[in-house]
Amino acid sequence: MNNKFDALKDDDSGDHDQDQSSPKDSEKIKIEDDEKEQNTTKKKVTSSFLLQMAVPGAGEHPLQYNYTFWYSRRTPGRPASTQSYEQNIKQIGSFASVEQFWRFYSHMIRPGDLTGHSDFHLFKEGIKPMWEDDANKMGGKWIIRLRKGLASRCWENLILAMLGEQFMVGEEICGAVVSVRFQEDIISIWNKTASDQATTARIRDTLRRVLNLPPNTIMEYKTHTDSIKYNTSM
Template identity: 30%
Template sequence: MSKPTLRTTGLDSVSEDSAADLTPTRKTLHQNILGKLRPLPLQYRWAVWYEKHSESSSANFDDRLYLLYEDIADIATFYRVYNNYPWEKVKLRDTVHIFRKGTKPIWEDPENVNGGCWTFRVPKAKSQSFFHEIAILCLANEFQAALEAEHDHVLGISTSVRFNSDVISVWNKSGSNPKAIKALEDTIIQRLSPDLRPPSDRSYFYKRHDEHEGFKEAVETAEAKKKEEGKGAE
């Protein structure tokens, strides 16, 4: 099955100063100098995943989830991946995830199983800019800082292609912590550029993973698979 692929071998580093321009351009002398400096590491390491849509919620994730880039440790690496990703080739209802390294973008992952996400339906004209800003806020720890006092964690973000809009989500670890959920909402809305902010709360919502159809089955399947693997290792 075909899917967008990442090709980053031999690419120059892209500085944060040039991040807003998604189209690769000839770099200035200043940018070239910045590109040679060692970038500061991010607080957390991140991975990029591609998920193919399936009509069945119980479809095996091993057949539809692909790890595209396993270790984003600094902002230069993020832009090297992001600016060279073939976004226009992401197929209808397929999804790109950026998640903390070691956490899969699935409900049944131990880090996600008790969590949920804020989901925004964003018009096509603004969706790429919206996701770009959400990604930077996430990787720069802006969302996590807002949740520290509530003992919660932001685990990743997703963007999924639809007909006239894209669906963009921010995943958190605790789906039963109303203060953290509200703090995350406020931070997302306040930190987005004014022209990207949702026109009303009717265009976005929060939902726990266990409220989704197929959640229980997914968790039970994952637990059964873990037991089988445990028996095989004995």
């Protein structure tokens, strides 16, 4: 684990909020959801986090890359075109330092507390979590299907490893996704170059290690080109 994350991982003191006064409800935003999930969206991210530029603050620990959190939700069984998907995905905000990451993460609902057909996405700033994005279109993703109850822990371990540059594949990593479904949850990590087998193998092995997966865990690699073909053929 990157040392700067070791120093902050268990920091629940709230020191990272010391510059924030208690904002009024009208100054807060929350992840949009349907009425049935209002109780899961109690934790809110202040609008000041959304408006700030993604640059490290004084004395903060900068990340190697800036990142953006996204959220999406759709009705299962309804075909999702590229246009409708792009309209449905919501940007939560961007960050450039360890401290800024924790400001977001500590206020966000954990994947295990979401219901329905919901997704959290964490991608490098400037990359949309879409197959068609220029940074993604020649790449693919490793997919792991999880039984219910494991998504929150696996998601946290995955994104901390990604932010801490544990995959050691240069600029290949684009982002990660956790998908909450009714009977299972799915996590995936996206990379730029699907044809680079050495890189995809290293990502697979690192993913297995950081998630402490059993040896018999099924891991599937799927190219975004195949995903696009499958989606358009339906």
